[in-house]
Amino acid sequence: MKSTAVYALTPRGAQLGKTISDQMKADFFLPSAFAADFDAIPFTGMLRVVKKNFSLYLRHIFIASAGIVVRAISPHLASKYEDPAVVVLDQEGKFCISLISGHLGGANRLAKEVAELTKGIPVITTATDSAGIVSLDMLAKEKKLKMLNPKAVKHVSMALLSDKPVMIFDANNSLGLKNKDNSIKIIWISREEDMRDDLPGVRVTFKAVKNPSPGHLILHPKCLIAGVGCNRGTNEQEILEFIANTFEGKGFSLHSLKCLVSIVNKNDEPGLLSAAKKMDVPVIFLVSDELKTIKPPHESDLVEKHIGVKSVCEAAAMFVSGNKKLLVPKLKTRNVTLAIALEV
Template sequence: MKTAVIAVTERGAGIALRLRESLGSDIYLPEKLIKAGSPGTYPIEGDFIEFVHGIFPKYRGLIFVTATGIAVRSIAGALKGKRLDPAVVVLDERARFAISLVSGHLGGANDLAKAVAKATGAVPVITTASDLAGIETPDVTAAKLGLYIENFEGLKRVSSCLLRGDKVAYVLESGYPVDAIERRHFEQNAVICDRVPRDAAAAVFITDKRVNPPGIPHVILRPRSLVLGIGARKGAKYPELLRLLSEALDQLNLSVTGIGRIATVDLKREEESINELSRSLKVPVEFYTVKRLQEVENRFPLSEFVKQRIGVGSVARPSAFLASNGGEELGYFRGGGFTLAIFRRRMK
């Protein structure tokens, strides 16, 4: 997590230096407190609140070595929501208490407060109800395991059920590693299963498949383990790619939000249809050289025509295979000038 430490006094500057040694943070100080030859140290310029707003989106974590009131007033106008806000921690100038202030779970402020406390000898102050109860809520699970929360609006109701002690079913994708879930949080009211029990008060789905709403509070967490391998005729149109993908997902009963990456040959770096799909899905594209694809192409049916044109007899399947760490092929489709292979990434 890239962090910034903000201090405004000489005592605070000393603490900031200790945090930089432990966390690798950037430091922001009034110019008069900056000593010559201090790498990673930058001046606080202009109005303080405007300065904070300026750096707010640039870091995943902000550590204020100030009074809590100063931190609250300076970030108030910059807050956008749990999904977007960085972690904010406040540490007093005597390093007694490290307070998790904003984005305790999704942003990681609770963990950052613990790291700050460890580095300075402070006491971490964490006030989120689930942490006080020793319960791992779905947003914490998502943050730990890199899962995408599809229906954020259901999170509060499911978490409330956990806190009340109601039965909550965790329904896992077939093959998803059960050990990845923190079992210590399942001693009382949460159960791991392959379908929702009738007496469940809420449910958490960890799957890339489409989910039929169960009629009770629920949250869908996506491993985003689906990999799209794409071969494309030059100039093939984006709407045709979108149509092919939609038909493929329908056939396989998979959710578009389960897609985690796209893969293709590096000769297609400028293919606008593939790049547009990447932008639309907000997922990266892995580009592989012909030589790299040749190393695994014999695992799949080959096209002599394609091999003569670009040097490798298949693009979609080999690229998806590589990008999925040798995962499972779920389906292969053709149409509109495209070939599309869908693989499920192999969990390490």
């Protein structure tokens, strides 16, 4: 199924909808009376088709009055953190309105895309966009940072709109705001522990944060590389539990796990492949010559005897991260070895 649905109610709107759906490779829905004329998917009532489709598509474009669309989608709205993007435009394509999920759902961007196609005007009403102020939730999404507590966005945005300073801890400039001429007042924090609870702020961190201040937006970058070695036939559960327990014990967030890395000899290891899939991260396999370029803290003659290299987990984590130091040197269970490095 496609990610975008386009709807129109009139023959005139259908002409515009056909152009938009073709350009965006979207599914196109029209009333049964004239759907066949435009090679569209027929429906017999707006309320009925919206009820069926609302959770199935990430983006909805309606060529209809805003009032009709509001009545159709209102029973299905959950929250701005879950709802799909909804854009409404008139049948001439003059005004393209971002109606629902402007930032996180991408409706603001969608309205601009549609306006480019129709030569119309995108209508964006979110406060930060209207004020020309950076939207931190949108920026976080673009940079692929996981928002731990998205409700904190409103506190940070209100401070920005009120021209008040916002603290930001972002050691690796994951947001890309350092050394830029920003229109917002930023208090740069160099040490995470110096964040003050009495000021709104943003913490970009790979550390697990429990019970954060309501005014602090916690963002987790994908920056931790886990080197993994395992005996043949090691089950998925042992690998998963070892990684999860290690992250918890070290105070790291699993949201910041970027990938697993091992030696190419393990590229058919079911437990390792399944563990990576469960954690929704890729697994990278390195050849021996790549691992041999790394001088890890711990080397093993026994590992070299069986696999041909003196280190798997440490060398793998260091090679892919580009970091000469490990956050977590080799740990092991009976069947699994693990090392963790911070990507540079």
